[in-house]
Amino acid sequence: MNLIIPMAGKGKRLRPHTLTTPKPLIPIAGKPIVQRLVEDIAEVAPETIKKIGFVIGDFEDEVKDQLREIAKEVGAEAHFFVQETAEGTAHAIACANEILEGKVTVAFSDTLFRADFKLNPDDDGIIWTKRVDDPSAFGVVKTNEDGIITDFIEKPSTFVSDQAIIGIYYFKKGEDLRDEINHLIENNIRAGGEFQLTMALENMKAKGTNFTVGTVNEWLDCGNKAITVESNSRYLGFLKGQNLISSEAKLENCEIKEPVFIGAGSELSNSIIGPNVSIGKNCKVSDSKISESLIQNNTTLTGVELTNSMIGNFVNLEGNPKSVSLGDYSEW
Structure with missing residues (x-):
């Protein structure tokens, strides 16, 4: 099976964080979004994933190396395809035409999920959905009594279905999808x-x-700061009970309210951390109280009280803001 992940978007709603880091590499519960998705x-x-086609923008070699490692960890080979102009979802997939063959899954990179079913590779195609309270903001599907999709409706103004398409698709014959997309473009x-x-x-x-429909139990979006912080909290909830604190982290006189992720090399002292906090690698946190927040790597926090916050890499924050969104290399 091949996997195609369109991820060339600029992530404008998640700025300033995406000015320096592509959105799919923003960490959720200690791992990049795209790594969580692949896993x-x-x-x-x-079936084993053989090839992963990452549809990217103008990404640096360091990012490509990271994506190669993500593919390698699930036994797959990474392929890169550049989408030079944003011309829609079908256009993004078409960039990976050369691996649109055989069994193919397409997963858009800002979608995380939890599901308790196994994909059936013998199905012609599977559209993954989540039942939502307000379907008017989504593309939805209608099904017949046999569970076969009869209609696709984009952002219905009146109720037709509550099964929203989440952005993950399976195709038994990738060639059929390739032909139809090429027909649209040509x-x-x-x-x-x-x-x-x-x-x-x-x-x-x-x-x-x-x-057919594959219904997921949880659907997490990573569109903007508030939603990404919430998704980080919910994903930590999925992992509750696991040891998420690195053995290479140092904690002194700290109260930890699980679930909390703390990366290797981080040093925390005289602080209350959690619940629902991710702290990346090599951070220093002292005399602080932090909850419901996502903090990336190499950041120093001193005497802060934070909630509903997202903080980037190499940030130095001292003082008492309550809720912030700070990009890389910020000083406060």
Whole structure:
């Protein structure tokens, strides 16, 4: 099975953090978003992932090396495809045309999930969904009594279904998806000015592909600061009970309210940490109280009381702000 992960977006809603770090490499519970996604896909896939196609922007070699390691950890080979212009979801997938063959899963990089099912590789196609209270902001699907998808509806103004498409798809024949996407692009068939994946799915359905629904238990978004902090908290909740504090971290006179992740090399003293806090590698935290927050690497926090905060790398923060979003190398 091959896996394609479109991740070329600029992550504008998550600035300033994405000015220096591509959004898929922002850590959630101590691991980059894209690594969490790859591991979770590998968990529900009954077959080994052979190739991972990362559809990227103008990323540095250091980022590519990190993505190679992420692929290697699940036994896969990394391939890189550059999306030079953003022209829609189908266009992003088309960039990875050369590995759109055989069994293929497509997963957009800002989607995390929890599921208790195993993907059935014999299905023609699977569209992963989550039931939502307000489907008007999402693409949704309708199904018949046999669980086969009958309609794809983008952001319905009146209620037709509460099964929202979360951005993960499985195709038994990747070639069929490739052909339909190429047809859209070659004939400049757009919706809203872009080449849309749902149009390719509709064409495949019309030609006999039976799409079923894979319903996830949890769907976590990482679109902006507040949602990313919340997703970090919820993912830590999934891991509660596991030892998330590195043996290479040093804690002195600290109260830890689980779940909390603390990375290697970090030193904490005279502080109350948690619940739902991630602290990356080589951080120094003293005389502080922190809850519901995501702190990246090499950051120093002194005498702070934080909640609902997201702090980048190499930040130096001293004082008493309550809720902040600080990018890399910030001083306060």
